Amino acid sequence: MENTKELSPKKKAIYEAIIELFGQGADLSTLTVAEITSKAGIGKGTAYEYFSDKDEMIAKAIFYHVEQFCNGLYEEMQKENGLYEKMMFTLHVVEKEIAESNCVFRLIHAMTDNSLLGKKMQMLEETQTQHGFILRDMVRKLIIDECGEDKMPSEEKVEYLIICLLSKMVCYGMLLKKTILMQDKQRDELRKTMCDGICKEFYEVIG
Amino acid sequence: MENTKELSPKKKAIYEAIIELFGQGADLSTLTVAEITSKAGIGKGTAYEYFSDKDEMIAKAIFYHVEQFCNGLYEEMQKENGLYEKMMFTLHVVEKEIAESNCVFRLIHAMTDNSLLGKKMQMLEETQTQHGFILRDMVRKLIIDECGEDKMPSEEKVEYLIICLLSKMVCYGMLLKKTILMQDKQRDELRKTMCDGICKEFYEVIG
């Protein structure tokens, strides 16, 4: 993906417009170019100077946003010590997101989806070979950090762990949605349970 | 949802056409009425004798299919003894599905989605209150069967378990996708690992 620093202002405006609309609850598959460019404050034709079609705009915008989000999350996470604390922090972020706009959670969903977003995902899978699947990448770094570079488990185990951690986070999100009104105390309890579960699974796998 | 036995032939034709198209990789959000009715072998107008609009056709078709699938899976599962065997059987089915058309997996995704399918899901959530969310329902029954009615864990634990089991299945599906070409032996190994993990988690939670 292009370097953020070199991102042209028009491209950035388009990305941010899409993310904003998405955050406001818009369905990615019914988003229109008119909405996007209008929100971005540019002409409709201009968008086509930077992207070949609508799908590319949306897919790249998603990618850009997830990248931003993951980078930020990873950086913040570094301030925490140990997997447990890091996961606690992550779940806090997930929780806030869901409470606010459910946006990142829906993004994860969109990116996990291998068929609904059609062409958009094809493009993502293409770029994936270049840069890695940004979300998985972050989790992978998390795992490596925890193990230390000298004690790296086999690639298969890493792959398995990535999926397990991701599915646990999704799991937490789903539970939150189900019990959206539950009290702070209960939520604290649940968060701890989740992190315990995640850590237990992690240490069992890496032995 | 309507009784399957009383399903009119035209409705059934429409449901099956949608599922077939979906199975062939069609994107639910870009499916056209023309495609559906053509595949169903009926006139375009006929579809509107049975459904009020396109979204209703698709949502009910999905629901119908998941219902059919879950009923069938649950029934078959009863022939197996114990959670481990049942999960092994389930993972086999998941595996076959993914190898074939990825269809049920995508259905789970579609049904889990809380925003992309828009109105369709609103309708599903409405019926959910009447019949239970078919997929969760099946998992719930599975849990109850395993515990025995006299040893039922608290509702919170059941809720947590449902999510954990579902997330493990999704987890398995994702791993398979990543390693789609891996050999039978490895796949057998992975399946066992997953089932072990599921059972371990299960018994830890219900104590």
Add this chain to the structure above:
Amino acid sequence: MENTKELSPKKKAIYEAIIELFGQGADLSTLTVAEITSKAGIGKGTAYEYFSDKDEMIAKAIFYHVEQFCNGLYEEMQKENGLYEKMMFTLHVVEKEIAESNCVFRLIHAMTDNSLLGKKMQMLEETQTQHGFILRDMVRKLIIDECGEDKMPSEEKVEYLIICLLSKMVCYGMLLKKTILMQDKQRDELRKTMCDGICKEFYEVIG
């Protein structure tokens, strides 16, 4: 037009359904066969046993209704003595109609229209040569009655009078619409003014 006594029950049901729907404010040009037959309590196909198409149903229904209305009005009018009293009575009926559903007024409009109802009017003009324009016919009889058969004015004068009387009635209807809320006393005054005007014009023409 067919003799009312020989009108088949199905035909009558269709006529009455259309008139009822029209009375409820339906737009004749957007009325559907489904609505009509449903209201008439018969099958959709049955309507096509009696009429060649939808337009024929509507045109004949209008014709039938106007015929009924005019016959009834003319009969009732005979109980009154002299043009002035007859016109007073007629305006009372017009007034009631407008207050209730505006239906007959709209029918007059529909029948006067030479282009909006398209084919329907072509059919009416066709029958017109056989039976006379039912509304004009009634006014013509009114004029003849008033003059006495021995003192009949020239055909041209009759023609002119017909139009003048009709235009005065329409005029009264329009005024009522404009002043829909005016008090009974004012309305009585207006009615008298109108009748005076009609009579004055009438006697001036026939000399």
Add this chain to the structure above:
Amino acid sequence: MENTKELSPKKKAIYEAIIELFGQGADLSTLTVAEITSKAGIGKGTAYEYFSDKDEMIAKAIFYHVEQFCNGLYEEMQKENGLYEKMMFTLHVVEKEIAESNCVFRLIHAMTDNSLLGKKMQMLEETQTQHGFILRDMVRKLIIDECGEDKMPSEEKVEYLIICLLSKMVCYGMLLKKTILMQDKQRDELRKTMCDGICKEFYEVIG
């Protein structure tokens, strides 16, 4: 209504296309967008850049045309002296219109109609409060001109006169339709009779 001078060329093309089609005998309620835009020489989608839907196109086109027609008629009429001459002139124009395309007469009908044109009329009635019902407005000006501003009759009388004059004109149009083939001499006679009748009524009312 928008200022004629500022009317965009596309809007004007659409208005003129509709009026032309109407003049050719098309039924307003069955006019299609495809016909309109094709006649206007623009793309179908373009029409929707300027109007929110088909009904708006037609209603505004009618309004535009009546406005143009009334403005022109009133201006020409000013060259004539006195009510009688003005009415003679007007009837001449009406006559020509009916002989040519019957267009304005049908427009009057369409604008008088309070139910058939549905939404279109709602829009017209809305603008009516801003600009006055263009046709009535013209007649009103005619009346004021004739009385002189210092001798204005009561508003009620003006209202009554407007309706009377309009209904007489309609009356004349109807007579022409009935006797479309009558000779020039007869028509001249009738026109005079009508104008006499109109003037007599006028002076009786204003006293």
Add this chain to the structure above:
DNA sequence: TATGAATGAGGCTTCATTCAT
């Protein structure tokens, strides 16, 4: 480079009419 007016393919939906029962 930036624009947005113009386009037209294509989608959804309605409904008059037919025809097998």
Add this chain to the structure above:
DNA sequence: TATGAATGAAGCCTCATTCAT
């Protein structure tokens, strides 16, 4: 004779994309 399920032509409208300015 009566029916109403089935049909598909046809209409309205949207919106991704282009291109002249």
